[in-house]
Amino acid sequence: MESSEERTAARRSKVDALRAESRRQEVRRRNLAITATVVAAFVLVVGAVFVIGKVGPGGGEAVAAGESRLVRADSHRLQTAADGKVTVVEFLDFECEACGAYFPMVEQLRARYAGKVTFVTRYFPIASHFNAERAARAVEAAARQGRFEAMYRRMFESQKEWGEKRIPADEIFRGYAKALGLDMAAWEKAYADPATLDRIRKDAADGEALGVQGTPTFFLNGKKIQPQSYDEFKAAIDAALAG
């Protein structure tokens, strides 16, 4: 004869097992529901950001009329051609040695094509160059006082003094600003201003969007060129002027 106790225990364990199973199913269902919700929320947010970026008024990424990703309204022009037919845009990093090597070449070309070719300079500081961003800030801070070109020259001419050092070069850059006779209070303020850094990052973001991978990267009338020598560079510009 089976004890009733035994039967009750068996029944109870069966009920418990069923209950546990239904709880497991409930948890599984909830897990999937929450997962789906999280993913859907993420997709919605990304979608919204894309839409706002596309149609939103004055989105930071939007390209305004009269400017392009290559040449923005606020991009620094070293010199401007009267007819605006040929434009050379350089994405540069003040600490990059190759940029320093191209600097005299660009100076020579600027002299040769004064008034005929527009030269535009865009910042593209590379993360692995310790002082590149500082240098760009120092130049941008000078640009706020209308001395972009002077500081730009100074950076390349003295690149060996501060480049590749991996120690903050703020003091050296301060010295350059002083030597140029800048309003030092204004320069200091601009040098530390997050807006200055934003301005530099905006240039770099345009560069990235245009496929700039290293510096210097030159664009001749919107086409990326890789001149290996002064003569090659000159030939490319002559072709653009003739075309």
Next chain:
Amino acid sequence: MRLSRAEAAAGLPAAAPAGPREAPFPRLLPWLLTIGGALGLLAAFVLAVEKIALLRNPDYVPSCSINPVLSCGSVMATPQAEVFGFPNPLLGIAGFAMVTAAGAALLAGARPRRWFWLGLQAGLTFAVVFVHWLIYQSLYVIGALCPYCMVVWAVTIPLFWYVTLRNLAGSRAARPFAEYHSVVLAVWFLAVIGLIGVRFWPYWSTLI
């Protein structure tokens, strides 16, 4: 006999009436280890082959250098690609092969002892830490993505996650994570995807 059955039935704790607690994800884990391991192995193998091609010819353009952001070449040439003095994919080839074999053994019905699972745990813990260091390097130091490396990231995270949950089964603290396992995984993936999206936003925004 009857008595013992009754004892067994009565002796079961109410919280776990299903008998001796079964390890979690009994069906998922073997397949995850096999397929995830195989994908990781494939990616690591391709990376190793590409690395050799790149060493032989520095001008070689790897098959996954598609554009400035998706560019294996620029990633593979960095010091981060050989942190331990040899190319990282070598670690992947060995590690993922083991994971695949473990998965296949489970599929064949193996019931490994705890030390085996702990060994797997050790390997995958190292892998997941390493992968996150590489994600950081790729995003914020190198500034480029390598598609094959991303396959490795994508398989390492769930491998680590589910093996960890399996090994922590029975611990009270791990229970909510085991119950909402895919929520955690989704958040994890979306966080990485979000970081990639934000980091390379200027580039992605030109694609649409």
